[in-house]
Every structure is written in structure tokens, then in C-alpha cells.
Amino acid sequence: MVAPLNFPLNLPLAKSGLDRAAHLRVSQDELDSLWAKGKIAHFNGEKFLTDHNGLIFLSPTDVRDGERYFLGFDESGTPYFLLHSETLHGDEESYHLLREANFNALHIGIAVHGQSLALWHKRHPQCSMCGEVTQPSQGGSVRKCTRCETEHYPRTDPAIIVLTRDSNDRILLGRQQVWPEHRFSTFAGFVEPGESFEAAVVREVKEEANVKVHSIEYVGSQPWPFPASLMIAFSAIIENPESAKPDGEEIVEIKWLDRDSIVAELKAETLLLPPPLSVARAMIDAWYLADGVDRPRLDSPESWR
Numbered sequence: 001m002v003a004p005l006n007f008p009l010n011l012p013l014a015k016s017g018l019d020r021a022a023h024l025r026v027s028q029d030e031l032d033s034l035w036a037k038g039k040i041a042h043f044n045g046e047k048f049l050t051d052h053n054g055l056i057f058l059s060p061t062d063v064r065d066g067e068r069y070f071l072g073f074d075e076s077g078t079p080y081f082l083l084h085s086e087t088l089h090g091d092e093e094s095y096h097l098l099r100e101a102n103f104n105a106l107h108i109g110i111a112v113h114g115q116s117l118a119l120w121h122k123r124h125p126q127c128s129m130c131g132e133v134t135q136p137s138q139g140g141s142v143r144k145c146t147r148c149e150t151e152h153y154p155r156t157d158p159a160i161i162v163l164t165r166d167s168n169d170r171i172l173l174g175r176q177q178v179w180p181e182h183r184f185s186t187f188a189g190f191v192e193p194g195e196s197f198e199a200a201v202v203r204e205v206k207e208e209a210n211v212k213v214h215s216i217e218y219v220g221s222q223p224w225p226f227p228a229s230l231m232i233a234f235s236a237i238i239e240n241p242e243s244a245k246p247d248g249e250e251i252v253e254i255k256w257l258d259r260d261s262i263v264a265e266l267k268a269e270t271l272l273l274p275p276p277l278s279v280a281r282a283m284i285d286a287w288y289l290a291d292g293v294d295r296p297r298l299d300s301p302e303s304w305r
């Protein structure tokens with residue numbers, strides 16, 4: 001018997017204390033007056049201006065250059081923007097990657113929205129219709145071509161991720177060739193054009209681990225702006241566990257784990273789990289606790305890859 005996962009999963013990057021107020025993006029006058037009283041997070045390269053309390057906010061008078069993106073309001077009605085520029089505000093040591101920072105829900109909402117937008121803007125300087133330069137528009141929620149006026153919208157690339165189990169509640173994890181030794185995770189992959197989430201789950205697991213899954217259940221989702229993914233998470237039951245084998249290309253090793261062996265392997269340092277920010281880790285933690293037995297949390301050294 002498999003224990004049901006606690007739903008919804010506690011997904012760190014899905015927390016957001018931000019009201020996006022999308023209807024305000026169309027009025028430049030409105031955006032200008034919000035900017036004048038706004039709190040401005042700064043994104044430079046791939047890093048945010050931070051201190052030990054989280055994001056550091058600039059005021060409008062600090063800003064000389066860069067692109068401005070409207071992100072939304074907090075509960076008290078304070079407007080937030082992202083400044084995307086190459087100018088440093090403070091020293092380089094004050095800038096940190098999203099995955100290095102310790103943010104509360106509001107700051108996560110700001111950072112995840114801001115980083116997704118900034119990385120998309122950076123990658124779309126030209127119009128895909130005519131090749132001319134594009135400019136940010138509508139508070140940074142759109143880029144508009146300066147010649148043909150086509151509007152281009154930010155991309156989000158859906159990827160499924162799936163916790164696979166057999167009927168004895170053992171999980172099956174895989175190791176990608178590019179990962180460090182002992183680093184294992186759940187199976188995942190991008191949804192292909194014209195494909196449903198469920199079909200992508202079946203295909204990815206078959207491709208990577210040579211098994212067939214059924215009883216596919218949605219367990220949650222979170223943005224993964226590295227640079228533009230949305231992870232849609234499922235659990236599924238493996239019909240033919242005896243057939244499991246790695247594809248030898250993307251996945252070079254697989255591992256079956258039950259609740260005792262996962263603890264033993266972590267202790268023996270023959271297993272390295274995905275980072276705490278990831279959906280994969282949240283699913284593994286949720287499975288580990290799903291049988292209701294009181295246990296200490298799984299402890300694994302940090303491994304970003």
C-alpha cells in the first residue's frame with residue numbers, strides 16, 4: 001500500500017505575498033505615480049541586492065538607469081518594482097542568487113516574479129517576427145517591437161516532475177550523468193508541444209527509467225525561474241517495477257528506496273538529495289512523512305546540481 005502524500009505540498013518558491021494588480025499595467029501615468037512611492041528590488045546579472053533580512057529595497061531617487069518592472073502590492077498597499085540594471089548599488093558582496101538567499105513569502109513573491117521577468121527580457125531583445133529591436137511595455141509585462149508593433153509576452157516553460165513509487169511504497173529515483181556522484185532525484189522533463197501533462201509524465205518515466213506508470217495524481221506546482229520553468233508535480237504508481245533500468249543517456253543510475261534505506265544511505269553518504277528549494281525535495285520529504293510515523297527530517301548536504 002502507498003501512503004497518500006499530504007496535499008498541497010509545502011513548495012518554497014510557490015509562496016507569494018504579492019498582489020500583481022495586472023490591471024494597472026496598461027496606464028503609464030499610474031505606473032509612474034506608483035514608482036514614485038515604490039520599493040525597488042534590484043536585479044543585476046543573476047543576483048539580487050540583499051542583506052541578512054532578505055531583499056534590500058532602493059528608493060526611486062537612487063535609480064539612474066535600467067529597466068523597471070512593476071511587480072505588484074503587498075498587503076499594506078505598498079507597490080513593488082524590480083530594477084534590472086548593470087549598475088551596482090553597493091558592493092558586489094551584497095548581491096546574491098535567489099537560491100542562496102533566505103527570503104520570507106513576500107520577498108520570494110517579489111524575487112520569483114522579478115527574476116522570471118528579468119531573465120525573459122534579457123533573452124528577447126529582438127522581435128521574433130521581423131528582427132527589429134523590442135522595448136519593454138506595460139510595466140515590463142510585455143515587450144513591443146519598435147517596427148511592426150508586435151507584442152511579445154513572457155514565456156513560461158511547463159515541465160512535469162513525478163514521484164514514482166511501487167505498490168510497496170518504495171520510491172524510484174534517478175541520477176543524471178551531469179550530476180555529482182550519489183546525487184539522485186525524481187524524474188522530470190519538459191512538456192512537449194501538443195502534449196498533456198499526464199502524457200508527459202508517462203513518456204518521461206518510460207524514457208528515463210523504462211517503467212510504466214498509472215494512478216497519476218497532481219500534487220502541486222511551483223515556478224522555477226532558472227530561467228523560465230514552471231514545475232508541475234505529480235505522484236504516480238509504477239506498474240512493472242522489475243523492468244526499471246536507466247536509459248543510460250540522460251539517466252545513468254537508478255535507486256529504489258524505502259523509508260529505512262533512505263535514512264541509511266544518507267547516513268552512509270551514498271545518497272545526496274535535491275536542494276530544499278526544489279519540488280523534488282518537497283515530494284521526497286512528503287513521501288517520507290506520509291505514513292504518519294514520527295521521524296526526524298531527512299538530512300542531506302547541500303547539492304544545487
Ligand SMILES: [Zn+2]
Pocket residue numbers: 127128129130131132145146147148149150
Ligand atoms: Zn517586429
